[in-house]
Amino acid sequence: MVSKIIKIALYLALGFGALTAQGEVDEDFMTTMEDLNKSLSSNISVKDGKAATAEATEMEKMFVEVEAFFVKKTDAADGVKWSQDSRELSAAILKSVVAGDFDTAQQQATSLSKTCKACHKIYKKKD
């Protein structure tokens, strides 16, 4: 159910999926990611494995889009690196959640948020 809601929300937020397919990552896309990240942190905290699994999976997919966006920019090597790190962290969170290790997952989710923040410092237009 949660996964379905996330997918619908993403579908709407991404303008029927057309934007990210072209490597465009806009403000709505990032807002959706921020909301998803907060929800993921919450679901890890309450040990809701099903919801956290769905969200970590979505996050990993979204960071593929973010990475593609930075690769396309050609002058954003640090952005590429941060999005790769974030994708890997999302995968690690997924692995921890599936293993039922929510403590490690929460540490990894916090590292993911910190990576997001580092990238935003350079690439987000306003705080």
Added chain:
Amino acid sequence: MNDKSRREFLLKSGMGLGGAALSGFIPGFGYLTAASAAELIDPLAPKAPHFPAKVKTVIWLHQNGAPSTLDLYDYKPELVKLAGKPIPESFLKGIKTSTQGGITKLFNSPKRQFKQYGESGAWFSDLLPNLAQHADKMAFIKSSVTVGATHDISILKLNTGDVNPGRPSLGAWINYALGSANKDLPSYVVLYSGDREPSAGSVNWSAGFLPAVYQGVAFRPGASPILHLDRPGGLAASEQKNALALLKNLNLKRAAYYPEDTELQARIRAYELAERMQATAPEAVDLSKESEATREAYGLNDEATKAYGEVLLRARRLTERGVRFIQVVNGGADNEITSWDAHNSLEENHSKMAKLVDKPIAALLADLKERGLLETTLVVWASEFGRTPWGESGDGRDHNPWGYTQWVAGAGIKAGTTFGQTDEIGVQSQGQTVDTYDLHATVLQLLGLNHLKTTFLHDGRSERPTVVYGEVIKDLLA
């Protein structure tokens, strides 16, 4: 009604916690554990930390207006050398300057002198001669960062971890997680030395989405810090007791119908606490019995330091009485200089503001140490941001959220150390930065709380003090 009969009333009344706890569900609260049901009866009951605590009390010294730590602690010979010249582009990479003054030429006050103090060799400027004597008690955080370029927003973030109102302050989280260590005093007290409440307001000691009972209680400066504490003239003690008992009964009856109304529960608690405080609080905040030597040490005999010295002496007295979190906000030096916010005339501003805080904070550290309280108390020098190495209005400095200095001293701290650094001229932090979330996580750790496990369910989401961030800075810990 005594404590026992009050509990019996709550359990048997329409609030129905006893029966509901058996079924495990109460409308408005969701599923309850036995522990959380007990919390509803006494939300300020002491609670066990996650692991043994090093700290019992935190004294949070908010340096209101944001001092230039470049002029206090963060000595930059390169800035002295480059003063008057444009800032090299390389120092500005990655920062968004939305401050009103723009980026001008680098500025250095010609009067400023720095020296190293203590075995640690920590740098202090000539503005803090008394605090410098305590260099070896402190652990400096020289890579502090935050968000925002305006005071109110960054003050909110300093205290609550977010730039939007609505989240609980750090003190409220601590109050919620640990409860009270002294049932006769508020466990979260706010002290300020200005002639009015700090401009950023009570949102900075709010309970946010936590039950309102966890919010901070502000004490006014001066001889009567708590208003209306004395029984009104013409009212006998028995009359007051009866009136309060009636009021409590009426409030409890209403609370039975609206168990989700935490404001009402907080009000009931506040009345009970106020009644107990009539006996205990006057003594707790009364400075008249302090020795002349103590009064002199805190600067109570000097108009320049008296107001701030009084609140810090009060902070020590509250520390002795088990208050968990004491948030101190400085007022101004005079009618013209109302905070550290030196957009111009930095020399005049900082000379007066440093004089205001230097002697009282040094006295607080010495006094806590002498009484053995520094072993269980954490003192934090914090500010909403720092100030830029470039000048503003010719002789001032603008806001700098990218790199500034804060410090911690006391229990559980690796004293005499420095964590992090800024670049050669003090624009940005280098290496591992310390955001407000990280400072909060570290303070919570010292109180025996894992910030990741200090949670509260709000609107279906598990919230924590550090939002989705926070890293304990282990290098600061002994």
